[in-house]
Amino acid sequence: MERSPGSEIEIFRDFIKRKGLRYTQEREIILREVFNIHDHFDVDELYLRLRNKGYKVSKASIYRTLPLLIECGLVQEVYHEDGHMHYEHIYGHEPHAHFRCLSCRRVEEFSDDRLEEVAREYAERYGVEVKMTRFEILGYCSACRGREG
Amino acid sequence: MERSPGSEIEIFRDFIKRKGLRYTQEREIILREVFNIHDHFDVDELYLRLRNKGYKVSKASIYRTLPLLIECGLVQEVYHEDGHMHYEHIYGHEPHAHFRCLSCRRVEEFSDDRLEEVAREYAERYGVEVKMTRFEILGYCSACRGREG
DNA sequence: CAAGGTATTGAAAAGCTTTCTCAACAAAGG
DNA sequence: CCTTTGTTGAGAAAGCTTTTCAATACCTTG
Structure with missing residues (x-):
């Protein structure tokens, strides 16, 4: 059994801090939902899932957060289809x-x-x-x- | 030395005919230019190259022709970057x-x-x-x- | 713990790429 | 050569993604 290097939340928080950015509620909410989706997803699906759960996060914030999640290696672009990108979380897989x-x-x-x-x-x-x-x-x-x- | 199964033009013409479509000048002009570009390209570059050579082919026709070239295996989507797709011809490579x-x-x-x-x-x-x-x-x-x- | 500086957010506008519409045109068969 | 019908071009439309900007919230400093 290997020691896990940390949860996705720790990793993201550290990454954000290391870059001198701010760890906001919106960023964490988006991160959490991304890791709740156990399948490929697109921005629209992520946005709707958050709204349905009562979170008020704008699409702009999603579009701003995804590149950060990709940069720190938690998320990956999977393929571009139907005019938009599809993603998946990869940390832990x-x-x-x-x-x-x-x-x-x-x-x-x-x-x-x-x-x-x-x-x-x-x-x-x-x-x-x-x-x-x-x-x-x-x-x-x-x-x-x-x-x- | 292996016998080539045909030039890209023959292949495309046969494909077009087999589908009951029409083999137009625009389609052939686009095909020829795609095989003149020995690198990755995007729709804009292809369009500008054709214009610079004096061909009057619309972007609409390029957008309509590329899926045909892909379907018959002459061209491939390579990657999506900067908001648009990048292609390359693959036949013969x-x-x-x-x-x-x-x-x-x-x-x-x-x-x-x-x-x-x-x-x-x-x-x-x-x-x-x-x-x-x-x-x-x-x-x-x-x-x-x-x-x- | 309060205050200030500043990155971030949301909403809407803007920017782009790609698709669609439709009248004019041209390919292909008879 | 004529007719039929798919194709083209130009512009409009349809998305997706990014940008703008005032309001907000994070976080450091005092």
């Missing part, structure tokens, strides 16, 4: 890749150690610092394949 | 992945057979049909790493 069906739009997750290996080796060979990786397979799931092509 | 520096925004290409392997195995295991894959490493290049973090 194993690295994983995505399969997206171009027909029914279903998204499946999977993981494969070779992907991190490739990134690690690239980093070593070219002296870059890896912040994150993204692997996507686009195609047709077995169900959609059967229905047509 | 080996599959490759991208490293993007989060600081200077430089993009490097590299390839690794393991990536296709991962996709192939996923496809086999789950019975999906792979249309394309995308692997991205985001981080800081060696130069930007030295300058700061």
Whole structure:
């Protein structure tokens, strides 16, 4: 059992402080909700979930907070579809890749150690610092394949 | 030496015909220019290049044609940045992945057979049909790493 | 613990990219 | 060559995301 380096809240708070920013209620509310969503989400869904829970957080604040959550490694952009970005929280989860069906739009997750290996080796060979990786397979799931092509 | 299955123009024409669409001058002009750009491009750059060469093709036509080029496998969406999508032509090129520096925004290409392997195995295991894959490493290049973090 | 300096917030406006509308045009078959 | 019908271009419209600015709240200092 490994010692966790801290909850997402501690990490975010530390990050905010280290940057000389202010740890506001809105930022924490957004962070908490992001980690309550155990699936991909977009700004609109996050906004509506907060409103439904009675929180009055503006979309502007969401748009301002997401880049911070990404910068400190808690959240990741997953894919851009239907004219807007889709996100997921990644802290506490194993690295994983995505399969997206171009027909029914279903998204499946999977993981494969070779992907991190490739990134690690690239980093070593070219002296870059890896912040994150993204692997996507686009195609047709077995169900959609059967229905047509 | 392998026999090429046809030029991008033949492929596109066949694809258009097979779908019962019309092979127009605009579509071919756009296709030709896409294959003249040996780098990533966005809609604006493509549009300006065509205008500078004296072609009068509207942005609407570019926005309508790109999905067709993608559907027939000649072009790929590479990444979404600065509020818009970036593309590249892929026909005739080996599959490759991208490293993007989060600081200077430089993009490097590299390839690794393991990536296709991962996709192939996923496809086999789950019975999906792979249309394309995308692997991205985001981080800081060696130069930007030295300058700061 | 009060006060001041200043980053942050919300609401609305603005900025952009991408899509849609519709009349004029052109591809393709007969 | 004529007809049919998909396509084009220009501008309007539709989003998503960012910016603006006055009011607010964080947080440091005294």
